[in-house]
Amino acid sequence: MFGKEGDAVTGGEGNLNSILGPGCKVKGNIDLKGTLRIDGDFDGEINCPETLIIGKSGVVKADVKVKNAVIGGKLVGNVSATNKIELQTGSHVEGDISTARLVIDEGVFFEGACKMGTQAGQPSTPKEKIEKESWSKEPEKQAAK
Numbered sequence: 086m087f088g089k090e091g092d093a094v095t096g097g098e099g100n101l102n103s104i105l106g107p108g109c110k111v112k113g114n115i116d117l118k119g120t121l122r123i124d125g126d127f128d129g130e131i132n133c134p135e136t137l138i139i140g141k142s143g144v145v146k147a148d149v150k151v152k153n154a155v156i157g158g159k160l161v162g163n164v165s166a167t168n169k170i171e172l173q174t175g176s177h178v179e180g181d182i183s184t185a186r187l188v189i190d191e192g193v194f195f196e197g198a199c200k201m202g203t204q205a206g207q208p209s210t211p212k213e214k215i216e217k218e219s220w221s222k223e224p225e226k227q228a229a230k
Contacts, residue, residue: 107142123158141175154184163197 102119105111109125116132124140129147131137136153139145143158154166157173162180164170169186172178172193181198189195 101138105143107140139176148180 100119101122103117103121105123105125105127107124111125112128114130115121118134120136120138121131121133122138122140123143123145126144127147131147131149131151133151135151136155137149137151138155139158139160141157145159146161148162149164151166152168154164154170155173156171156176156178159177160180164180164182166184169188170182170184171188172190172195174190174192177194179196183200185201185203187199187201
């Protein structure tokens with residue numbers, strides 16, 4: 086049904102088992118196992134333990150938590166991926182990104198913050214807390230001398 090293009094888009098990650106096709110408009114929350122492809126309009130929240138694919142005609146207004154995300158259309162909302170996010174040529178992303186790996190093709194619009202690394206998606210230690218801890222340990226070091 087999708088031919089070589091569909092295979093390349095999924096990158097071999099899981100089976101494509103859920104599709105929101107062109108012309109469909111859905112509001113709500115999606116929790117699913119496997120890979121989801123969106124070519125229509127979706128508004129809500131997405132939790133997917135595998136891969137989310139937003140096709141060129143897809144428009145998603147949602148906070149997204151996935152393993153992998155391949156974005157070719159428009160996403161307005163924050164996306165957190167435990168493995169990888171790929172922003173394809175012509176995609177439009179407005180929101181914060183948190184991922185271990187990020188691929189951005191030429192011609193992508195991205196507005197938001199980006200957090201990368203193996204700990205991406207997990208709460209970080211605020212800078213103030215780190216500075217406070219280092220200051221509180223300084224007098225101990227000097228008193229020991």
